[in-house]
Amino acid sequence: MSDFTAAVATAEKALRDLFPATPLQLNEHLSARYGTEIWLKREDLTPVRSYKLRGAFNAMRKAIAAGSTRHFVCASAGNHAQGMAFACRHFGARGTIFMPVTTPQQKIAKTRIFGGDSVEIVLTGDYFDQTLAASQHFAAEHAAAFLSPFDSADVIEGQATVAHEIMDQLPGAADLVVLPVGGGGLSAGVTGYLGAESPSTGFVFAEPMGGTSLKTSLESGFQVTLDKVDSFVDGAAVARIGDLPFARLRGFSPDQVLTPPEDRLCITMLDMLNVEGIVLEPAGALSIDVLQDLHAAGELAGKRVVCIVSGGNFDFERLPEVKERAQRYAGIKKYFILRLPQRPGALRDFLEMLGPHDDIARFEYLKKSARNFGSVLIGIETTDPANLTALTKKLDASGFACRDITNDDLLAQFLI
Structure with missing residues (x-):
């Protein structure tokens, strides 16, 4: 061994x-x-x-046994923070946990629950790099042990x-x-x-x-x-x-x-x-x-x-x-920009192209001032990717101008 x-x-x-x-x-x-x-x-x-609790516990256990410190500092908005908080309460040690200002309240609350009175949470920095720098400066200033989430022999x-x-x-x-x-x-x-x-x-x-x-x-x-x-x-x-x-x-x-x-x-x-x-x-x-x-x-x-x-x-x-991303990856949900003619019956013509398993999940006019055409953001859910392929072919054959923006990150960011 x-x-x-x-x-x-x-x-x-x-x-x-x-x-x-x-x-x-x-x-x-x-x-x-x-x-x-x-x-x-x-x-x-x-x-x-x-598993983050394992590394935090071991590093703290060894530091306390060596008598080097009972004050630990980390920067984390997730599992490492919760693991350190839990271990601090177990050892009765002091923990100072730095989190970005943008950390969801649910994660802050869970960390407080696990650490109880043993931990203090400091919200600082819009980005993690800022939070990390602040935590390391604090640890050095207060002679506390900075607890890395992974870059430590005792954590490993x-x-x-x-x-x-x-x-x-x-x-x-x-x-x-x-x-x-x-x-x-x-x-x-x-x-x-x-x-x-x-x-x-x-x-x-x-x-x-x-x-x-x-x-x-x-x-x-x-x-x-x-x-x-x-x-x-x-x-x-x-x-x-x-x-x-x-x-x-x-x-x-x-x-x-x-x-x-x-x-x-x-x-x-x-x-x-x-x-x-x-x-x-x-x-x-x-x-x-x-x-x-x-x-x-x-x-x-x-x-x-x-x-x-x-x-x-x-x-x-x-x-x-998660459901939305899963459907899009599986090809059973897509988003289109449809150029819809501004004439009576145009919407009905489009709806008649939908199959029995196609469902409209999103329908929003994007340009209402056009005289001849209107742009529509439309989301379609279905049960089989082949259904959306068939719909696209129908649209092309019927002369409807249609653009698939499902995987267009820039447009999806603003429109979806």
């Missing part, structure tokens, strides 16, 4: 004072779909509904306890572990532990298409800071992989990193909610979503696969957006 795996075993034992091991469940639905064993490591069932060690539990729970070695990637702390910990204790286990990484910091860095051979990040997958949308995580992950191939589109993740979230009753945040769906890519590539057959479900902190106020 290496020093690292021994330290992880110690951390895992200490964690039992905080919560029991999260379940590792054979998922019959996914196993039947892909024709192999699919196990889910349910990190959405920790007390704070994500804590996240690796996920792998220790998997080995205890799984009936035999895993052939493949699918890991969600944000800053890289979880992946660095799990690959480090299983690489030593289960060398036959392979790894696949999943990071959102709008935040491919690991894949881009592996392709370049050095850490890359992305110019732009899509924040939809807020638990994994990181512009730069952590220094320590990248040092431990740089030996992997960029081909091992899959990058599912954000809108497709929405389909997976809805599928797990409707079929399994499992509530996932976008980052929590990453490892499950890429199973379809692995299956299509023939990389699942005959394998025992473990997907780490990284989080379930989903605000149901986002559900309409």
Whole structure:
């Protein structure tokens, strides 16, 4: 047993004072779909509904034991803040949590609930970089320990306890572990532990298409800071992989990193909610979503696969957006700008082109002053993408000028 795996075993034992091991469940639905064993490591069932509690707890445990500090600082608007808050209350330590001013009240309230009187929340900065800078300045000024969400050896060690539990729970070695990637702390910990204790286990990484910091860095051979990040997958949308995580992950191939589109993740979230009753945040769906890519590539057959479900902190106020994005990705909802002739019967002519399963979800005149034509924003929902293809052909054949703006990000931002 290496020093690292021994330290992880110690951390895992200490964690039992905080919560029991999260379940590792054979998922019959996914196993039947892909024709192999699919196990889910349910990190959405920790007390704070994500694995982030593990790293925060371990880093704080070691700092307190060393007598270095009992005051901890972090910058986070999500799972890391909640994990640190929960651990602060457990240890009776002081926590100062910096959050952007734009953080939703629901996340602020949950962090306060988990931390109680042990934590103070400071709202500062419109953007996370501003919040991070303020938190690090505060930590230095007050001789407090800045607790990174992923760029810390003790945090990585804590996240690796996920792998220790998997080995205890799984009936035999895993052939493949699918890991969600944000800053890289979880992946660095799990690959480090299983690489030593289960060398036959392979790894696949999943990071959102709008935040491919690991894949881009592996392709370049050095850490890359992305110019732009899509924040939809807020638990994994990181512009730069952590220094320590990248040092431990740089030996992997960029081909091992899959990058599912954000809108497709929405389909997976809805599928797990409707079929399994499992509530996932976008980052929590990453490892499950890429199973379809692995299956299509023939990389699942005959394998025992473990997907780490990284989080379930989903605000149901986002559900309409998730449904909308899922429908658009699946091709069963589209938006058009229709140039409608200003004559009696023109609207009726259009309506008669709709099929029995086509439903108008949006209808809005955009230009009411035109003498001969009027522009209409129209949204159509249906049951099969082929129905919208058929509708488009009917419109073209009938001379209706129509433009599909479903995937036009600029127009969609202003009109949809």
